[in-house]
Amino acid sequence: MTEVVTFDEVGPVGLIRIHNPPVNAISHSVRLGLVDAIAQAERHSGIRALLILSSGDLFSAGADIAEFDQPLGEPSLQQVEFRIEACPIPVVAAIQGLALGGGLELAMACHYRITHKNARLGMPEITLGIIPGAGGTQRLPRLIGARAALGMILSGTPVSALDAKARGLVDEVVEDDLREAALRFSNHLVQEKLGPRPTCKRTVTGDLDDAEIGAALLAHARALKGRTTQNLVIEAIKASRLPFSQGIAIETTLAQKSLVSRESLALRHVFFAERESAKLSRLSSADAKQAQPPAIQRAAVIGAGTMGSGIAIALADAGLDVLIHDNDPAALTRSREIVQSTYASSVKRGRLTQNVAEDRIHRIRSTEARTEVADADLVIEAVFENMELKKDVLSTLDSVLPPERLLATNTSTLSVTELARATSHPERVLGMHFFVPAHASKLLEIVRTDHTSPETLSTAFRVAKLLKKVPVVSRDAFGFIGNRMMLDGYFREAEQLLLEGATPAQVDAALENFGFAMGPQRVSDLGGNDVGTKARVQLFKHENRPGPYFVIADRLTEMGWLGQKTGRGFYRYENGSREAMPDPEVISLIEKLASERGIEQREINDEEIVERCILSLINVGAMVLEEGIAACAGDIDVVWTSGYGFPRHLGGPMFHADTLGLSHVLQRIRLYHKKLGYYWRPAELIERLAAADSTFEEWDESSVSR
Numbered sequence: 001m002t003e004v005v006t007f008d009e010v011g012p013v014g015l016i017r018i019h020n021p022p023v024n025a026i027s028h029s030v031r032l033g034l035v036d037a038i039a040q041a042e043r044h045s046g047i048r049a050l051l052i053l054s055s056g057d058l059f060s061a062g063a064d065i066a067e068f069d070q071p072l073g074e075p076s077l078q079q080v081e082f083r084i085e086a087c088p089i090p091v092v093a094a095i096q097g098l099a100l101g102g103g104l105e106l107a108m109a110c111h112y113r114i115t116h117k118n119a120r121l122g123m124p125e126i127t128l129g130i131i132p133g134a135g136g137t138q139r140l141p142r143l144i145g146a147r148a149a150l151g152m153i154l155s156g157t158p159v160s161a162l163d164a165k166a167r168g169l170v171d172e173v174v175e176d177d178l179r180e181a182a183l184r185f186s187n188h189l190v191q192e193k194l195g196p197r198p199t200c201k202r203t204v205t206g207d208l209d210d211a212e213i214g215a216a217l218l219a220h221a222r223a224l225k226g227r228t229t230q231n232l233v234i235e236a237i238k239a240s241r242l243p244f245s246q247g248i249a250i251e252t253t254l255a256q257k258s259l260v261s262r263e264s265l266a267l268r269h270v271f272f273a274e275r276e277s278a279k280l281s282r283l284s285s286a287d288a289k290q291a292q293p294p295a296i297q298r299a300a301v302i303g304a305g306t307m308g309s310g311i312a313i314a315l316a317d318a319g320l321d322v323l324i325h326d327n328d329p330a331a332l333t334r335s336r337e338i339v340q341s342t343y344a345s346s347v348k349r350g351r352l353t354q355n356v357a358e359d360r361i362h363r364i365r366s367t368e369a370r371t372e373v374a375d376a377d378l379v380i381e382a383v384f385e386n387m388e389l390k391k392d393v394l395s396t397l398d399s400v401l402p403p404e405r406l407l408a409t410n411t412s413t414l415s416v417t418e419l420a421r422a423t424s425h426p427e428r429v430l431g432m433h434f435f436v437p438a439h440a441s442k443l444l445e446i447v448r449t450d451h452t453s454p455e456t457l458s459t460a461f462r463v464a465k466l467l468k469k470v471p472v473v474s475r476d477a478f479g480f481i482g483n484r485m486m487l488d489g490y491f492r493e494a495e496q497l498l499l500e501g502a503t504p505a506q507v508d509a510a511l512e513n514f515g516f517a518m519g520p521q522r523v524s525d526l527g528g529n530d531v532g533t534k535a536r537v538q539l540f541k542h543e544n545r546p547g548p549y550f551v552i553a554d555r556l557t558e559m560g561w562l563g564q565k566t567g568r569g570f571y572r573y574e575n576g577s578r579e580a581m582p583d584p585e586v587i588s589l590i591e592k593l594a595s596e597r598g599i600e601q602r603e604i605n606d607e608e609i610v611e612r613c614i615l616s617l618i619n620v621g622a623m624v625l626e627e628g629i630a631a632c633a634g635d636i637d638v639v640w641t642s643g644y645g646f647p648r649h650l651g652g653p654m655f656h657a658d659t660l661g662l663s664h665v666l667q668r669i670r671l672y673h674k675k676l677g678y679y680w681r682p683a684e685l686i687e688r689l690a691a692a693d694s695t696f697e698e699w700d701e702s703s704v705s706r
C-alpha cells in the first residue's frame, strides 16, 4: 500500500485514510492506495463496513489537476468508484472541511455519507473549464435530482453541510468529532445489517426541460459569458436519465472533450498562475529565506476617502482591528457612513449576518491623531495622489512607527521609490495597489522598490493572504504592471480608434463581446475621467508620452464631463441612471479633435477594434516583461484576469497571445507599426520568441533557471 492511503481495523470497521497533503488531491498514488485498501478489507472476513476519511483540514480538493496533462495512470477515479460501489460491504465517506470535484465524486460513489457541520461540498470543475468526469454528472442527479444537480455544477460554488443534507446529498451531519461519529455510524450499519446502497442503482428524479435549463443558465449568465463548458454539462446531465453505464460512457466522452478545450487550458493556466504569483520564494532566494513574518492583528489606514474606507473594510473582514486616521473630521464621518452602508448592503444581500456585520463595524475605529497609529502592526497610507502630501504622511509615520513595521502606500501612479526616500527606513516601504472596491476586488498589486527588504515583502504577502487577495509583485515603474498596460496599450488604443472614427458605444460593445466585463469608455465614465487625467499628470512627472495620448478623456475632464458622477462623460446618463446613452455631442467633439490632428475618420469594424486593443495590450505586456517589471507572463495574466476584467476563460493577455501564435501576433503588430507608428513598435521579446517559434509559457518555464 502507498503511504498516501493507510488501512486500519477498528473492530468490524476498516478505516481507510487518505493522507496526501496539502489538499488530499486524488492523485494516481491515492487511487492505487484506495484500490489496495479495498482489496485488503475484502480479504479480511472480520471487516463488515468500510469508512473512508482523510487527514488534515479537508476531505479532498478533487482530482489532481497537475496530472491532467499527463496520460492517465490506472486505476482511474471512475474505476476506483466502480470498485467502491460494487463492494459487498457498506462503504461510508466521512467528510470534513471541503469535498470538491473528484473528492465529492468519490464520496458519492460511497454507499453512505456523513459530514461535519462545517464542511462544504461542491463541484468546482466548471471554473476549470471541465465537466465532472468521474461520475459526478450521473451520481449527483441520482442523489439530489437533475435540476438541483445542474444548478450546483453550473454554479461551481460549494454548498454547506446542512444544505447538502436538506438536498439528500448526505445522510448525517455531526457537530462533534467526525471520526468518532463516523465510526458509530459505521458500527450501526453493521449492527443493523444495513448493506451497500449503490448510488448508480438509483433513478434520477425531476425533469430537466428547456425552461429549467434556460433558468439555470440565466442564473449563472454573468460567470458563463462567452463560455462553452456549460453546454457539455447540460448534455451530460441529460444523459443521467439513461441506464447508468450509458450515462457514464457519455460523461467520459464529454469530459475528455472539455479537458482538451482551449477554455480549460486557459482556466487551468490561470488557476496555477494565481498560485504561483502568491509564492514569495519564486522571486529570489533571499526572499525565500525570509523569517517567519510577525503576527498581524492591528492595522491602520491613513486617509478616510473611498479607497481608505474600502481598505479598512477589507482589513476588518480579515479579522483585524483597524484604526482609520484622517485630519479632516468630516472625512471620518463620511468614512463611517461608507463602512455602515457597505456592511448594511452585505447583510441585505444575505452575504453576512447582522451580528457579523456589527462585529466588523466595531473593529474599525477612527482617529484624528496620526500618532495613535504607532502600535499598528501595519500601516497603509491611502491619502490623495499627491507626492508632497504622501511624502509628508510617510515621513511622520516613519518617525512614530517601530522600524520593523510595514509601511505601505496605496499609490497607483507615484514613484514608490521616491516616496520611500522620504523615510529613514526605505526597506520597510512598498506599494499596495488596491483596486476599487478595495474590499471586494481580488487583486493586490504589490510594488517593490530596489530597497524593499525581503521581510517587508514577506509581510505584504501575508497581508494579501489574510485579505484573501491574489498578490502580484510589480517593480516600481510607470503605472506598475496593470496601469502601464492599460495606459500605453489597451485604453490608449481604444481612444485612437475613436479618433479614427469608431464610436464609444462601438468600441465598448466590441470589447464586451470579446469578453471584457465592461468596455474601456464605460470603465472611464464609471471611475471618473478626471481620475485618469490626474493620474497621467502624476505619471508624466517621471516619464512623458508622445501624443495623441488620451486627448479625448482629458478634454472631457476639462469640460467637467467626468462620467457617471456628473451625468456626462463619453456617454450621457439621465437622472442619476447608470445606463450609458450615446451622446452626439461627444461624437462631434471627437471628430473635431481628430481633424485638429489631421486624422481622417473612416468606418472601422469590430474585428479591427478587438485586434488592435488586444494586440497593443499584449505588446506592452511583453515590454513590461522584458523590462523586468513583471516577473513572468503568468503574473501579467493574473493581473489582467483578476483586476482588469480580461476574460478568465481566455487565460489572460499573454496566454491569449500564445494561443494566437506569436508569429501571427508579431506579423500583425508590424503591420500596425507601419500604419500607426510609435506605440506599435514591436516588443523585442515578441520578436525573439517568435523567431524561436516559442511562447510566453516557455519563456516563463525557462525563467525559473534565469
Ligand code: CAA
Pocket: 022, 023, 025, 061, 062, 063, 064, 065, 066, 077, 098, 100, 101, 102, 103, 105, 124, 125, 128, 131, 132, 133, 134, 136, 275, 276
Ligand atoms: N489538484 C492538485 N493540486 C491542487 C488541487 C487539486 N485539485 N487543489 C489545490 N491544489 C494545490 C495548489 O496548486 C497549491 O499547490 P502549491 O502550494 O504547490 O501552489 C496547494 O494545493 C494549496 O492550494 P491553495 O493555495 O489554493 O490553498 P487554499 O487553502 O487557498 O485553497 C482549495 C484550497 C479551496 C482546495 C483550492 O486549492 C481549490 O479550490 N482547489 C481546486 C479545487 C478544484 O477545482 N477541484 C476540482 C478538481 S477537478 C476534478 O476533481 C475533476 C474530476 O471530476 C475528476
